[in-house]
Amino acid sequence: MLRERKFSGIRASYKNYFIPRYKVWWLIVLLIFISVAGICTSWQYRIDTAVQIINNHQQRLVDLTLSGVHTTAAEAVRHASELRDLPTIKQFLLQETDNNKNDLQSLLSNAIDAHSTFDSINILDNAGMEIIRVSAGRESALTLPSREFKDYTEDVIFSRAGKLLDNQFLVSPVIPLVGEGALVTYAIPTYRISTPLVVSGKRYGYLVYHLRHKTLFNRAKAIVLGDLPKAELDVYTQGGVWSTQLTPSEWTWAPLPSEAMRRKMFGDGAVRPSPERISEQWMQFVYLYDRTAPQNTDIAAIYRREFRDGQELISSVNAFVPVVLRVDYEGILSTIRLSARERWVELAAAVLAAIICAWGINWLWLKVSAWDSNRRREERELKDIANKDFLTDVMTRKAFLAYAASDFIPSPALPQACTILMLDLDFFKEINDSYGHLAGDSVLKQMTEAFQIGFGEYDQIARWGGDEFVLLLTNIEPSQILAVAERIRRRVIEIKHDVGGSVKVQVSVSIGAASVRGGSAMDSVSVMDAIKCADKALYQAKRDGGNRVAMISE
Structure with missing residues (x-):
């Protein structure tokens, strides 16, 4: 780094002192220059x-x-x-x-x-x-x-x-x-x-x-x-x-x-x-x-x-x-009392004032920076609490709907084809009843990790409620939707969940799929329409016995 190179000639024992204060020293030099120039100008x-x-x-x-x-x-x-x-x-x-x-x-x-x-x-x-x-x-x-x-x-x-x-x-x-x-x-x-x-x-x-x-x-x-x-x-x-x-x-x-x-x-x-x-x-x-x-x-x-x-x-x-x-x-x-001695006194006072001013500015800057950093961290934490599910660390339903309504705007950079998948774990209530809610929470965490395997830059996942999730997948052509959903279903069923002791269980998932208009035609209305279609398809998959993928054509 530039700072490291500038201080390369200084003994190692002093580097830890100078390098963190790199900007402070430059500020001191600048203020001394300004002060001396001001004093000389005032003399003239x-x-x-x-x-x-x-x-x-x-x-x-x-x-x-x-x-x-x-x-x-x-x-x-x-x-x-x-x-x-x-x-x-x-x-x-x-x-x-x-x-x-x-x-x-x-x-x-x-x-x-x-x-x-x-x-x-x-x-x-x-x-x-x-x-x-x-x-x-x-x-x-x-x-x-x-x-x-x-x-x-x-x-x-x-x-x-x-x-x-x-x-x-x-x-x-x-x-x-x-x-x-x-x-x-x-x-x-x-x-x-x-x-x-x-x-x-x-x-x-x-x-x-x-x-x-x-x-x-x-x-x-x-x-x-x-x-x-x-x-x-x-x-x-x-x-x-x-x-x-x-x-x-x-x-x-x-x-x-x-x-x-x-x-x-x-x-x-x-x-x-x-x-x-x-x-x-x-x-x-x-x-x-x-x-x-x-x-x-x-x-x-x-x-x-x-x-x-x-x-x-x-x-x-x-x-x-x-x-x-x-x-x-x-x-x-x-x-006007400008003897040589008085000039040196004024110069020394100006240099001392510049140093004190620089340290004061640095102290104030550090205090303001620390306050701003804490404020930003608290804002992020509050935003995460409001927008992220505390258990699975994915988007909440509210955050996903806000994203679909405002953030996910038409853009030439977005892929032209998008897909909405609604996922529901089959017989998840029996796991909670048989092994306890902590075991159920562990299953939900592992499921969200499995859902996100292979995610792209614009892909999103949200916990829709209970054991239901919604996925927004990009760069998928309509002809590929069922194959992608089926690949996710198989990946999920292959996972063996440790629910306590030596007991391991497998959990299946039902998936409803729908296509979204992409690119310049994409907007929040099309996303919401796709969610409704995917929800209907999920209901159809559940009614047919679960552990399957369903898709309803518009």
Whole structure:
């Protein structure tokens, strides 16, 4: 057998233990596999859920911080909008006298002193040459020689500012020039606000604000990275990438990757990339901000806002602005408590649970199987009591009639010719009276055994009542019926029955025979008709003296 072959390599002393529990061991293996697969799936689900929670949470935080940057920029633009309309600036633009210049410098100094985010305020002419510069006196974000502050003609931001309409304000990130083309460490994130200076419809130059955003950026960094251990943040601007960690607090700047590289990293901005593991250590989250450029300008803008009678704020960075967050992968796992030790504990618990479950299922299965086996055995016993004669162990009259009425149905598999024989033992009452009922019972048992010699697959025998029996014989042609019945009669008369002591008796039998329509024409009615005919024939054989065969033709 298959099980024997599978356990052939096991010592004989263990075979008796393993082989009867063959299915149990397979069930244990299956449940362990299912449990381990379920645990691993749950790990991945918990990791994916944690990543999604972090993604959604950081998305809201990044939205909040960028909104803060725009709010600060909007406040500075509102100040610039009010400042450029003051008479002091207009008088200086119309007449660049020393008195007007001193008044303007005093005005700008007061404005810088009142706003901690203002690093400097400049006024340029239409050619991009600096006319006035008022600085806060703090360490500048752009440590450049003074001569480079005066000439903006080759400045990229100034070239874009020249395309502004009179009612527009441009907010742009400033590229550090120290170490241009290489990494700049501890640079201060700085933005510039540029707007045209117009008097009576004529453009005289540009008002330029330099904004120090280090405080705002650090606050944003604390919000975004505050609850993430070992996280890194990259903010992509028009000129480069600002990067930081929670500690140290400084920002670093590096040039932008090429357009092709940015599209490879972030796509075209239409769809935000999904979180992904970029290394063994880092899980990367990308947040993209895509805006439509304002009309009447070719400046790529991510933010546009109208205020003060149609004036517009334009925040110019890229076509789309990626904010990249890198989170330590082990830190993510620590948030859902998936250390190596805890994983082994969960696996061990799953295996133990599978084994216990398998043994429990096996115990329950054995109990249910035993109960079902007992129930079936009791049903068979009850059925045997109802359908079998307790003495001869053959069909009862009731069971035979039920068989003839329902079970013995027309079927092509059944023989085409069938016969009913009614048998009655001659002078059986004298045996009971002379030798006792136990001797009579012994005779009946031996007679039923003799009747069944040579029985076919579909042949049946029933005790009709007392010492009468009925036989249903198949595969017998009508011309053979009398010969078959005669052979049974002779077999019976030859039997010598031991009725006690040394006494042996012989018992004869009278037989009535009838033919039954077979095959597709056979039904319960034809069987019952044949029984009636056979019973009449038996009565005829008895009346003629017994120990003979009789058959009445229909």
